Amino acid sequence: MSEQTLTITDNRTGQTIELPIENDTIPAIGLRQLKVQADDFGMMVYDPGYTNTASCKSRVTFVDGDRGILRYRGYPIEQLAEKSTFLEVAHLLLFGVLPTASKLTDWNARVMAQTQIDRGLKALLKTFDADAHPMGILVSTVGAMSALYPESKQVHDGRNRLQQAVRLLGQLPTAIAFAYRNRLGLPPTDPDGALGYSDNFLHMMGLSGDGEVDPVLARAMDVLFILHADHEQNCSTSALRNIASSDADPYCAVAGAIGALYGPLHGGANEAVLRMLAEIGSTKNIPAFLDRVKNREVRLMGFGHRVYKNYDPRAQIVKKIAYEVFEVTGTNPLIDIAVELEGTALEDDYFVSRRLYPNVDFYSGIIYQAMGFPVEIFPVLFALGRAPGWLAQWMELMSDAEQRIARPRQIYLGEAERPYLSMDERG
Numbered sequence: 001m002s003e004q005t006l007t008i009t010d011n012r013t014g015q016t017i018e019l020p021i022e023n024d025t026i027p028a029i030g031l032r033q034l035k036v037q038a039d040d041f042g043m044m045v046y047d048p049g050y051t052n053t054a055s056c057k058s059r060v061t062f063v064d065g066d067r068g069i070l071r072y073r074g075y076p077i078e079q080l081a082e083k084s085t086f087l088e089v090a091h092l093l094l095f096g097v098l099p100t101a102s103k104l105t106d107w108n109a110r111v112m113a114q115t116q117i118d119r120g121l122k123a124l125l126k127t128f129d130a131d132a133h134p135m136g137i138l139v140s141t142v143g144a145m146s147a148l149y150p151e152s153k154q155v156h157d158g159r160n161r162l163q164q165a166v167r168l169l170g171q172l173p174t175a176i177a178f179a180y181r182n183r184l185g186l187p188p189t190d191p192d193g194a195l196g197y198s199d200n201f202l203h204m205m206g207l208s209g210d211g212e213v214d215p216v217l218a219r220a221m222d223v224l225f226i227l228h229a230d231h232e233q234n235c236s237t238s239a240l241r242n243i244a245s246s247d248a249d250p251y252c253a254v255a256g257a258i259g260a261l262y263g264p265l266h267g268g269a270n271e272a273v274l275r276m277l278a279e280i281g282s283t284k285n286i287p288a289f290l291d292r293v294k295n296r297e298v299r300l301m302g303f304g305h306r307v308y309k310n311y312d313p314r315a316q317i318v319k320k321i322a323y324e325v326f327e328v329t330g331t332n333p334l335i336d337i338a339v340e341l342e343g344t345a346l347e348d349d350y351f352v353s354r355r356l357y358p359n360v361d362f363y364s365g366i367i368y369q370a371m372g373f374p375v376e377i378f379p380v381l382f383a384l385g386r387a388p389g390w391l392a393q394w395m396e397l398m399s400d401a402e403q404r405i406a407r408p409r410q411i412y413l414g415e416a417e418r419p420y421l422s423m424d425e426r427g
């Protein structure tokens with residue numbers, strides 16, 4: 001018997017099967033051989049929330065949640081955050097390699113050449129009311145790009161895929177800034193292709209006043225985007241892969257991913273953290289708030305993670321950036337509440353025993369607020385940073401011969417067949 005197998009005995013029947021083990025994984029379909037009756041469907045695995053199911057083989061991002069490790073294409077996040085730029089990381093994620101100096105220049109120019117948005121998109125963005133949530137607007141924006149660029153349906157053409165990816169990376173900041181300024185009743189600011197990606201974004205948002213964007217803030221924005229750029233098979237990326245598995249175009253797939261990201265348990269957490277810190281209001285209220293968390297009345301937003309059972313390495317970097325940004329913007333008083341909240345939680349058995357640590361969203365919102373972003377736009381910033389990761393995962397999916405349309409099974413517990421009841425037979 002090969003050592004690289006798993007032997008399973010079905011105690012209902014005494015049947016024994018042997019399944020191959022590859023990468024510490026068994027093929028779920030192999031379990032279907034286990035049946036009591038010959039015409040049974042066969043054994044499945046039940047895994048709500050996919051807590052222990054690998055849905056793909058990927059070479060993009062590695063996360064070791066127990067040891068607090070995150071790497072893009074093998075490079076540690078700490079080194080990328082210190083030495084790289086966001087577009088360089090986007091290149092790394094999409095192509096698998098760090099670009100040479102000349103390739104990086106070409107790549108930057110290629111993305112920045114795509115920063116103008118279509119007239120139709122501008123018209124659409126003007127239709128939203130001032131109180132429309134920016135994530136709803138973003139879902140619509142990216143969905144509308146599917147209609148504007150019908151050639152994006154050629155998803156099996158590698159050149160076409162790259163063209164759409166570059167277009168989306170280029171246009172997203174402009175569309176977001178346009179929508180933001182429109183909401184405030186301000187005229188749009190044209191993109192400046194000569195600026196860096198984050199510099200140009202802050203310039204278009206108008207967060208630098210009339211002057212140039214402070215380089216410390218542009219760098220902080222770039223690093224925050226790097227930290228968000230990918231996180232393997234999380235909720236939004238899985239949603240994107242599900243949608244794209246039907247050969248839907250990338251705009252529809254990314255719009256779906258943005259929808260998944262919007263929820264407060266995922267990318268909406270950065271907004272929820274800020275609201276939570278504002279609600280706590282003062283460090284003296286922390287013990288009472290934590291009691292409410294432990295009584296399960298509320299969640300400690302920005303804490304806990306499906307994969308990290310150790311400090312999220314991104315949270316450590318974000319915390320450091322916060323103080324660099326405050327040197328320019330002045331401090332955000334919520335940082336004191338956040339630091340004390342973190343410290344108190346990390347000494348409390350409720351959080352220690354469940355291995356709940358701050359995640360990337362715990363400190364990011366405090367920085368965004370200090371930079372002048374309104375709270376409701378925080379998840380949009382997450383989406384902007386995550387775009388290269390979604391696109392890299394999409395490209396990987398589209399060239400993976402083992403992938404098929406995503407179609408999970410269910411355990412049906414509903415009624416067995418029964419005859420239709422006429423109106424007067426119903427109780």
Ligand code: ACO
Nearest residue numbers: 264265266267269299300301302303304305306354359361
């Ligand atoms: N506050 C209080 N208790 C928590 C928290 C939290 N933030 N997170 C988990 N727990 C508790 C749960 O109640 C559960 O306790 P129990 O075993 O006594 O019932 C235990 O810890 C395990 O939690 P699960 O909900 O089973 O963990 P899961 O992996 O399903 O959820 C999630 C992960 C959604 C991130 C969760 O930790 C959470 O809701 N956190 C707050 C929202 C947040 O910050 N989301 C951003 C995540 S990072 C990102 O998406 C980029």
